[in-house]
Amino acid sequence: MASYLTRALNGDEAVAFAVKQCNVDVVSAYPITPQTIIVERISEYVANGEVHTEYVNVESEHSALSVCIGASAAGARVFTATSSQGLALMWELLYIASGLRLPIVMAVVNRALSAPINIHCDHGDSIGARDAGWIQFYVENPQEAYDTIIQAFKIAEDHSVLLPVMVNLDGFFVSHTLEPVKVLPDEVVSNYVGFRSNVKVYVPYLGKEVHAVLDGITPISLGIIALSDYYYEFKMKVIKAMESAKEVIKKVNDEFKELSGRSYGDGLITQYGVEDADVVLVAMGSAAGTIRYVARELRRKGLKVGALKLRCFRPFPTDELIKTLRGVKAVGIMDRALTSGGYGGPLFMEFRSLFYDLDEGPEMINYIYGIGGRDLRPSDVVNIYHELLDVAKGREVSKVKYIGVRM
Amino acid sequence: MSTINLRELARKGPKLLPGHRHCSGCGVPVAVKLVLAAIDEPVVVVTATGCLQVATTIFPYTSWHVPWIHNAFENASATAAGIEAAFKALKKRGALGGGKIHVVVFGGDGGTYDIGFQSLSGAIERGHDFLYILYDNEAYMNTGIQRSGGTPFGAWTTTSPVGKLIPGKPQHKKPIADIIVAHRAPYVATATPAHWADLIMKVKKALSIEGPKFIHVLTPCPRGWRYDSSLSMEVCRLAVDTCYFPLWEHEKGIWRLTDRSLAIFKDPKLKKPVREFLRVQERFRHLLMPGNEGLIKEFQDYVDSVWSELVKRVQASN
Numbered sequence: 221m222a223s224y225l226t227r228a229l230n231g232d233e234a235v236a237f238a239v240k241q242c243n244v245d246v247v248s249a250y251p252i253t254p255q256t257i258i259v260e261r262i263s264e265y266v267a268n269g270e271v272h273t274e275y276v277n278v279e280s281e282h283s284a285l286s287v288c289i290g291a292s293a294a295g296a297r298v299f300t301a302t303s304s305q306g307l308a309l310m311w312e313l314l315y316i317a318s319g320l321r322l323p324i325v326m327a328v329v330n331r332a333l334s335a336p337i338n339i340h341c342d343h344g345d346s347i348g349a350r351d352a353g354w355i356q357f358y359v360e361n362p363q364e365a366y367d368t369i370i371q372a373f374k375i376a377e378d379h380s381v382l383l384p385v386m387v388n389l390d391g392f393f394v395s396h397t398l399e400p401v402k403v404l405p406d407e408v409v410s411n412y413v414g415f416r417s418n419v420k421v422y423v424p425y426l427g428k429e430v431h432a433v434l435d436g437i438t439p440i441s442l443g444i445i446a447l448s449d450y451y452y453e454f455k456m457k458v459i460k461a462m463e464s465a466k467e468v469i470k471k472v473n474d475e476f477k478e479l480s481g482r483s484y485g486d487g488l489i490t491q492y493g494v495e496d497a498d499v500v501l502v503a504m505g506s507a508a509g510t511i512r513y514v515a516r517e518l519r520r521k522g523l524k525v526g527a528l529k530l531r532c533f534r535p536f537p538t539d540e541l542i543k544t545l546r547g548v549k550a551v552g553i554m555d556r557a558l559t560s561g562g563y564g565g566p567l568f569m570e571f572r573s574l575f576y577d578l579d580e581g582p583e584m585i586n587y588i589y590g591i592g593g594r595d596l597r598p599s600d601v602v603n604i605y606h607e608l609l610d611v612a613k614g615r616e617v618s619k620v621k622y623i624g625v626r627m
Numbered sequence: 628m629s630t631i632n633l634r635e636l637a638r639k640g641p642k643l644l645p646g647h648r649h650c651s652g653c654g655v656p657v658a659v660k661l662v663l664a665a666i667d668e669p670v671v672v673v674t675a676t677g678c679l680q681v682a683t684t685i686f687p688y689t690s691w692h693v694p695w696i697h698n699a700f701e702n703a704s705a706t707a708a709g710i711e712a713a714f715k716a717l718k719k720r721g722a723l724g725g726g727k728i729h730v731v732v733f734g735g736d737g738g739t740y741d742i743g744f745q746s747l748s749g750a751i752e753r754g755h756d757f758l759y760i761l762y763d764n765e766a767y768m769n770t771g772i773q774r775s776g777g778t779p780f781g782a783w784t785t786t787s788p789v790g791k792l793i794p795g796k797p798q799h800k801k802p803i804a805d806i807i808v809a810h811r812a813p814y815v816a817t818a819t820p821a822h823w824a825d826l827i828m829k830v831k832k833a834l835s836i837e838g839p840k841f842i843h844v845l846t847p848c849p850r851g852w853r854y855d856s857s858l859s860m861e862v863c864r865l866a867v868d869t870c871y872f873p874l875w876e877h878e879k880g881i882w883r884l885t886d887r888s889l890a891i892f893k894d895p896k897l898k899k900p901v902r903e904f905l906r907v908q909e910r911f912r913h914l915l916m917p918g919n920e921g922l923i924k925e926f927q928d929y930v931d932s933v934w935s936e937l938v939k940r941v942q943a944s945n
Contacts, residue, residue: 245716246709272719274712278705279749286702286746290673290709293696296716298709312699415722425689434694434710436669436728443697444684 221481222408229401231394234362235301235327235387236261237401238369240271241409245296245416248276248287252306253339254391255329259301281306285313285324292322293442295433297373297416300324303391304331307345311352317384318353318458320442323376323416324384326354327369330505330556331391332592340593341391343504347533347557347566353458355385355465356534358504362399365389367482370404373413374472380464382419392593393506404480412479462535469532488537490529493519494544497526499608500582502571503554504530507589507596511554514601525605530567538574545575549612550583552604556590564588564620583611589623600624631824636664640692647690648682652856654846654863655679655762657820659733662760662844663693665830670729673707675738676700678769679762701742703732704750707757729834730757736777737767740801744776751810751839758833758840761803764848772851776801779871780929781922783910784851794913794922799929807841808877814840816876816885821863825874825886832876845872853909865904868897870934875941882940892938901930 229237236258239247247266249259266275274291278284281302288298302310307328317324328346332338346356355375359365365387372385389395418431423440430438446454466488473487484490492512494500501511508529515527528544530537545551555565563569568586575581587604589596600623611617642663649656655678663670672695674680680697683690698706707730714730717723734743739761747759766784767773774787780799783789787796808815814833818826826844833840845866849856866872867887874888884892891897902923905911914922 243720245720246712248709248712272716274716274719276708276712277753278708279745279752283702283705283708283746283749286698286705287709287712289698290696290706291713291716292709293706294671294710294713294717295722296709296713298713313702316698415720434671434696435723436671436694436726438694439692441684441689441691441695443680444686444689445681446686450686 222404222479224402224404226400226402228398229362230396230398231362231365231389232257233261234366234401235369237403238366239299240265241406242370242373242413243297243410243415244273244299246274246276246291246298248278248284249300250278250281250284250306252303254331254395255301255303258327281309285310288324289313289317289322292324293320293434295416295418298324301327303329304333304345307349308333314349314352314354319454321382322384323382325372325376326386328386328388329391329395330388338592341393342591343556344558346386346388350534353383354534355383356388357532358388359394360506360508360529361394362401365394366401366403367476370409370413371472371476375465375468377416378468379419381461381468383461383465390506408479466535484531486540488532488540489544490531491544492527494526494528496524497548498524498612499550499605500526500528500545500548501552501554501604502528502530504533507554510596510598511601514598514605518605523609536570541574545582546578548582550608552585552587552608555586555588558591585611585617586620587623594624631827639664642692644690644692648685650850652849652859654820654859658762658844658846661820661823661826662830665827666729666834668727668729670731671710673703673732675703675734675743677735677738679733681769700738702746703734703738703743704747704759707732708750708755711755711757732757732759733762734759736763736765736775740776740803748810751807751812754838756837761843762846763843764846764851766851768848768851780926781911781914789913804843812841813838814878817843817872817874819845819863819867821860822874822886829876854907858907862907865907868899869901869904870898871901871904871930873934873937875937882944884941901927
């Protein structure tokens, strides 16, 4: 295990510090609150010559991801960061990045979408990008933000994956909260992530294997048109890569434990008290810390409650979740995103669907919370746990609940 | 600048291979082949969504014998910027040799005047080292002839139809090349595939200069402009002969007319009335009908004022 230094970093700074250590060739980004500190710090590293990174200061988020796509197609390791409206402006390119199989890493500092305009946290921005073919992590604190950025490059660039990775951190709750962060020495991180290694592919019309990058010489075509006869097959490859990503995420979680002493469950989910729990709450991001804190307090009083953090939303840890939650009586799903006109929040729908086939699956209740940065107080979570304990005893309650909002 | 040896040029293997799906008589592949023939060094080609992209890369085929990428419609310049930045970074860490790799963008009028303008403007402002080739067929031809910022005054398109009230497109062409000059780009020029030596010389000159370069190439479209597909090069010549599309270059504050436009500058009698250019194209048919003399006059007045403005700039440069 490598030695480490403890630095006082907020979530944004922790992301920037990790990027600095990861041999990133090209960064392109556009300022947006609450992501801006990330690009400010990276700009400073570039301005001071601390990195070899080319920083491209673009005129929009659309161009930021476009630059990343061009640079990644040319074989560079690339990074970008955004929030909310910026992610919305990138939308069409999210699909292009995954469709071209470019291992771009992006930090999304989660922020509610307009209108009304709002700068505070919810997950509506990144959850909306659910189907874009990006691996999605949600981190709980600056330490996990730092660790996950480093892991993200390893996962994205793994030749069995080659998908872009989004590392989500809650706006302000994580991005602007100063915490002690244990950082690894530069050379340890640099050696671990190395430089980007480009995949070789066999090109029939060239009759040989070539690096699938734009090098000025090798005549490969990227971004072609594929119609009803081939499009589906291209997209199936993204589905398969997403499936392979699960094992790679677990492997990288293990490797990172060797390196730093830190791990996050199996890399996909972490759990507290679940093994003997009657009821479990599930959350992503900073709320995972809140529910774990409350679960600990309640367990001290003898209540059998557990907390589960969904760290990886895409790929969705299907088997792992069934294995972990199948014996639980009631599960509360915490959604920090809205879907109007649907049956509950996006996570709720996914969990309900996953557990539908179980003969005796847990009761599931949806708690929608924290929209537009609304606080989730420990007392709210205490009430939720008590309600779930009642549900476990057979009490009927409405399935979808909006927490902390004036009706 | 050395002269161009046509025989040597013809011996070079094509970088845009036959078998693509461009329409018969399309000006675009002619322009692309000439541009690529002018390049001897390694190159990466970026293409915006449009006719050129879909006609050359229908999977599992490609016509590109150079490294090529298409990203989206409005971001070809940002994509080129990313490639250029990647080469810089890879060279810095020794992963790429020191030799020059050109980055050349082909964008249509929609991808340049309209939806791609922000990306282009930003990339030029940042000073990326790339050559942007605008292939201008003066409407959204890939989606079936809809007006763009590059469509000329009075032209019929499916979204600027000739109605009882509105006779084709009410606005003139956006002066895109002038706007790029105003960005202080180090090299800006206009060209057509019919004036092939002029086009090749301009590409060679552009690539000898560091920074963002822009060449506006007129590429006639038989389908959209409504003329016989054998006439594309003739239509290019008429565009230049009437001063509808003058050939010029701008470098370090100096304006120069080139090829046929230089000849017209020296001998103004060579300048043909714009009616000559309009009458061979059905998209302008209504302008030539009785009662529309005022529209023809407006078109001619506009062409004359743009040409005299250009002549003044050229004279002021000398």
